[in-house]
Amino acid sequence: MPETPTPRLDETDVLLLDLLQDDAGRTLYELGDQVGLSPSAVQRRIARYRKDGLISRQVAVLDPHRVGPTVLATVLVTLDQESFEHHREFAERMRAEPQVQQCYQVAGPWDYVVVLAARSMRECGRLGNQLFKADDNIRRYETLVAFDTIKTGLTLPLPAPQPGRP
Amino acid sequence: MPETPTPRLDETDVLLLDLLQDDAGRTLYELGDQVGLSPSAVQRRIARYRKDGLISRQVAVLDPHRVGPTVLATVLVTLDQESFEHHREFAERMRAEPQVQQCYQVAGPWDYVVVLAARSMRECGRLGNQLFKADDNIRRYETLVAFDTIKTGLTLPLPAPQPGRP
């Protein structure tokens, strides 16, 4: 399984990607203005980011509390049996559940950090039971219910720009 | 401080918002096709979502591992002194740091769940020290370094549609 090599990014790439992470609704003209390039030069770069899988998608971010009542929770999970197959099955279940917003496999006593999004406290409890309590391969789990969202987003820090590009 | 009332969503709204959460790059024509509406009707609805703050922003999501080496970590934090001012200060610091991707205030023995995005293990450590170790109002914190990302996103489950809208 060949690793896709990371494409080298120059200063303009980093500027552009930061603008796009912040607000992908800007026009090519506007983006070009900000980075000192013509719209079509910007377009060619963005097309390349997509082709390379650097930009995986473009999404609308909804405000949890204006969409309706929303309960966010972080769940820490440790599996019982730790075989490759057990991990694969757990990951598959997390991917399949729309109310699992994020899931990371982590180092240390806990195996997974799972972020849940539910529409009520009751639903959040049901979800936890269904996903974790009913799974007899889960040794223990702990639910940390959020009562305030200080910050959200998926923004990544970009690497320092590499002067030239191949 | 008046709570903004949640706008009622009909079935079409829920369909549209789900499409936009998944991929906001679609054209109004395409969206209209999927929900059985004209492009301009779709546009009017989307304009309303924005005005109501239901859609807070539209962003490009980058792939952490193709952007360059990336280390994601979840940090659990408990403050020492728990006054309103201490919480406000902590929250402000999280909001100001670009490498803090997400931050939730939670119920239970831990006060906060913080998601960090760094460009190396070393930088992740430095960040943790700078944000948490150097803060003498933090009683304890625990870093859970992610070695696999099973799922990411900010997708929210939408409420069941309300038949009529005012």
Next chain:
DNA sequence: CGTGAAAGTTTGATTGT
């Protein structure tokens, strides 16, 4: 809500650095 015309945006061919 739909239609359609006007304004704005993206796309791609071409040419130049």
Next chain:
DNA sequence: ACAATCAAACTTTCACG
């Protein structure tokens, strides 16, 4: 290999029915 320009195609916008 990459950038700018321009014209064609497509999208969004908005007044009107």
